[in-house]
Amino acid sequence: MRTISLYLKCIFASHKYLLFSIPLIAVIVFMAGLYFASKPVFSSMMTESSSITNDILINMASLDSLRWSVILVIGLPFFHFMLLPKLFYKSYDFILPISSTQKLTAYVLLALIISLYNYLIVLALNYAVEVFFRYKYWDAVIQAFDRKGFLYTTIEEDSIFFNGSLTLKMLPHLIMIFILFPIFLFSAIFFRKYSLLISAGILVIGIFTGSYIGRLLWEGYSKMISNPVYLGIHNWAPILISTLLCYIGFYYFLKEKEV
Amino acid sequence: MLSIKSLSYYYKANKNILWNINSELKPGNIYGLLGLNGEGKTTFLKLIVGMLLPKDGTVEFKGHYSSERTAEYLNDVYFLPDYSKLPDLGIEEFGKLYGAFYSKYDHQQFLDCIKEFNIPTENKLKALSLGQHRKVHLSFALACNCSVLLMDEPTNGLDIPSKAIFRKLLSKYINDDRIFLIATHQIRDIDVLLDHLLIMKHGSLVLDENIYQLSSQFKISKSPVDAEHAVYVQDDLAGPFYLVKNTSEEETRLDIEFLFNAFTNNPKPIEL
Numbered sequence: 001m002r003t004i005s006l007y008l009k010c011i012f013a014s015h016k017y018l019l020f021s022i023p024l025i026a027v028i029v030f031m032a033g034l035y036f037a038s039k040p041v042f043s044s045m046m047t048e049s050s051s052i053t054n055d056i057l058i059n060m061a062s063l064d065s066l067r068w069s070v071i072l073v074i075g076l077p078f079f080h081f082m083l084l085p086k087l088f089y090k091s092y093d094f095i096l097p098i099s100s101t102q103k104l105t106a107y108v109l110l111a112l113i114i115s116l117y118n119y120l121i122v123l124a125l126n127y128a129v130e131v132f133f134r135y136k137y138w139d140a141v142i143q144a145f146d147r148k149g150f151l152y153t154t155i156e157e158d159s160i161f162f163n164g165s166l167t168l169k170m171l172p173h174l175i176m177i178f179i180l181f182p183i184f185l186f187s188a189i190f191f192r193k194y195s196l197l198i199s200a201g202i203l204v205i206g207i208f209t210g211s212y213i214g215r216l217l218w219e220g221y222s223k224m225i226s227n228p229v230y231l232g233i234h235n236w237a238p239i240l241i242s243t244l245l246c247y248i249g250f251y252y253f254l255k256e257k258e259v
Numbered sequence: 260m261l262s263i264k265s266l267s268y269y270y271k272a273n274k275n276i277l278w279n280i281n282s283e284l285k286p287g288n289i290y291g292l293l294g295l296n297g298e299g300k301t302t303f304l305k306l307i308v309g310m311l312l313p314k315d316g317t318v319e320f321k322g323h324y325s326s327e328r329t330a331e332y333l334n335d336v337y338f339l340p341d342y343s344k345l346p347d348l349g350i351e352e353f354g355k356l357y358g359a360f361y362s363k364y365d366h367q368q369f370l371d372c373i374k375e376f377n378i379p380t381e382n383k384l385k386a387l388s389l390g391q392h393r394k395v396h397l398s399f400a401l402a403c404n405c406s407v408l409l410m411d412e413p414t415n416g417l418d419i420p421s422k423a424i425f426r427k428l429l430s431k432y433i434n435d436d437r438i439f440l441i442a443t444h445q446i447r448d449i450d451v452l453l454d455h456l457l458i459m460k461h462g463s464l465v466l467d468e469n470i471y472q473l474s475s476q477f478k479i480s481k482s483p484v485d486a487e488h489a490v491y492v493q494d495d496l497a498g499p500f501y502l503v504k505n506t507s508e509e510e511t512r513l514d515i516e517f518l519f520n521a522f523t524n525n526p527k528p529i530e531l
Binding site: 003010014015016090091096097098099100255258 | 328
């Protein structure tokens, strides 16, 4: 474990910019998402308080939360993982007295740390939006309901007023990163250039091929399957197996890598 | 002892870069690895450290094989490549962080070497020139105190005074437990330090001999009397020079560059 933590320390120390680049990229992409994917939310934030009518306030109560930010939680870390393929080709890194198993473990831990850091930033941004709406409009929306006579209507729990707490529920989605991570690692070690694009390509081809074969095999019959074992595992077992195969494949490629 | 047995390597199956290399590198010696461009010197060093995996044969040190790339093997064998691109860290920070992986790393020794090269330790590696980068990497390679230190063109990018410092450091840190193997074209930078010479030609070792043995077996002569017995003749501006068998068994000083030309240019293999 000492060697793994030493190795992680080396990687983070020589990539100190991550401390700033992770929040910076998250903020920029979040702002862009807010503008392009949640225009009503963005407009509500920009509107002068004096020009807000009761109808606007009532509509606000059902404004969608920023659900798309789950893409940021899962997708953004991969931009930061791009530092890993570069390490495979650095001689001072390659010849370190550290086994392939230890390196793989360090890469997974590094992915976990980056993913959590990125998640915390996205969570903080979503909470900031929630706090903004609650502080500025919560009471006004309740009063607007009263004024309009909507006595039993409340602010929806999946609205922008609960944006932060809804992001908290995205935490389990981080598992997606560790399902996709080995595909990224695999293509990063196999293809020297454009590994991010190639891993995305592999993923898309995999999904299409898998669903095509699935449809071909079960066309018209899938609803007739009653095997409880199959029903219990068919959703996650193929994904788990392909993930494990990618991890194993990467491990062997790392072991046999020539620089 | 570093044992190299039947070592072969190719990038394309029908074109061998290295072919059936056998050698035993003994501790306490500085080995010079010479060869023309593209003869496979870097490939040879990379095979020893395990950056490349042999297509045939083995490299073994203290019971560990290069192809296994075990932490124990890499703790004993360090490779300094022909270029130095180190991570974006402070000099001291680099030494402390990366030195922690090597069981025999001596941070004070690293700082002493840096000081010898006149580099301020408070500098960031990013701010250093190519030559200074090289000096830091050399200092680190020496301070790791690995039993086998492989150096590929170590004097690349070093200024003239630094080459002298480099020689001084090599002679200071070689000891009975260490092997230094230096691949270089700049033979004049290190020739005085070499104990043993390895010359590569067409992917094989055409010479693997101790310098002292060589100097008792051969001598370089300018005398026309030796022309008849010469195993190699080199025409120079100052006239022809002859490589002849040394019959007097007295050790003579050999010009390594001349020797290299003799072993690589001679159409007939020179018998030892």
